[in-house]
Amino acid sequence: MSFLKIQRVSKSFSANVNVLEDFSLQISKGEVFSLIGESGSGKSTLLRIIAGKENRDSGEVILGEVRVQNPKEKLVPGYDEIQLVYQDYKLFPNSTVAENIARPLLEYDKDYRETRLNQLLKLLNLESMKDKLPRELSGGQQQKVAIGRALSLEPSIVLLDEPFSSLDTIQRRELIVELKEIFRELEMTVLFVTHDLDDALQMSDHLVIIQKGKIIQQGEAEGIFMKPKSMYAAKLFSHLNPVPSNKYHYIRPSDVELYKSKGLRAKVQESQYLIHYNQLTVKLSNGDIWKVEDKRRVFKSGDRVYLKWNPEKEIELKK
Structure with missing residues (x-):
């Protein structure tokens, strides 16, 4: 009541x-x-x-x-x-x-x-x-x-x-x-x-x-x-990365996995040290800028990195 x-x-x-x-x-x-x-x-x-x-x-x-x-x-x-x-x-x-x-x-x-x-x-x-x-x-x-x-x-x-x-x-x-x-x-x-x-x-x-x-x-x-x-509600929790294959879909930095080969290719523009991970700013081949989390702290500025994620983690937003 x-x-x-x-x-x-x-x-x-x-x-x-x-x-x-x-x-x-x-x-x-x-x-x-x-x-x-x-x-x-x-x-x-x-x-x-x-x-x-x-x-x-x-x-x-x-x-x-x-x-x-x-x-x-x-x-x-x-x-x-x-x-x-x-x-x-x-x-x-x-x-x-x-x-x-x-x-x-x-x-x-x-x-x-x-x-x-x-x-x-x-x-x-x-x-x-x-x-x-x-x-x-x-x-x-x-x-x-x-x-x-x-x-x-x-x-x-x-x-x-x-x-x-x-x-x-x-x-x-x-x-x-x-x-x-x-x-x-x-x-x-x-x-x-x-x-x-x-x-x-x-x-x-x-x-x-x-x-x-x-x-x-x-x-x-x-x-x-x-x-x-x-x-607005989505971005309160984190940055959102636009999924290249669908303009209404986004993936959070925490849901992106980083590899040294195989995946969506990107180049590290910047690495920022945060408490639990290094936050990477990466540039995709289409020019999009993403934020991702390097939890093992292995990638440096200028490195090539490959990105993967579970499509079920994608967020659909049309407004």
Whole structure:
């Protein structure tokens, strides 16, 4: 049964530009969805609308049995049950970690406030840092404080708006793993917005791909990888090489096997060292430029290479 229902939501900021167009999505309680799209695709606007902090032009947002009102319909915009976490933390610089997390609880009973604070400090592994100021923390630790503050009111859903964009690779990877486990433990409903596919895949196996304010594909990551419905969805995962014998067929670099004889002949133009393989840029006899993966790291620039692949791995795209 759906817990969050977004029904045909549209939003425009000018007469000729629709940021969101007839957007619909349903999320069940306890699910974690990753919403991925390029900058300007409407992701952040959608989160503000869900949180009741941005007016929508049409459509409805329903959380449980409650209709989320537009800011113009509500004296104080927003809902305690819906917490939106931004990428820039928005922490109070002169308040400690504990004070930042507990700030939303100031009007609550002191015993409850202290109990809830201690629960969150332990959950987020911030107990040793509770008396520190934000400037004394790393970026990942600051983001954990921001998420702790969002969790303080025991929300029904957490919306994450590109929360890891300012973190380095190591901090981002470690924080995602930690938060994923926390959300699972709390059985929290989460909608995570990002432009980074790696972040999306680490956070959740269920992807929603948005482009120009519309969902172009959603489902399990493996299914989208194997059968993308558009060039944009396909290229999120990797470069695509056009198959010479069929203009609608493409093959991913990871599905191409490299040999020193027999196969589709090509010449190595460039070899780039990556973590798990050398990425080769090769030129086919017809002039096409392909990207392929040299997992054994044996080919150099200028070498002749022969390419083979299983035709069943080809992706058919007509748009």
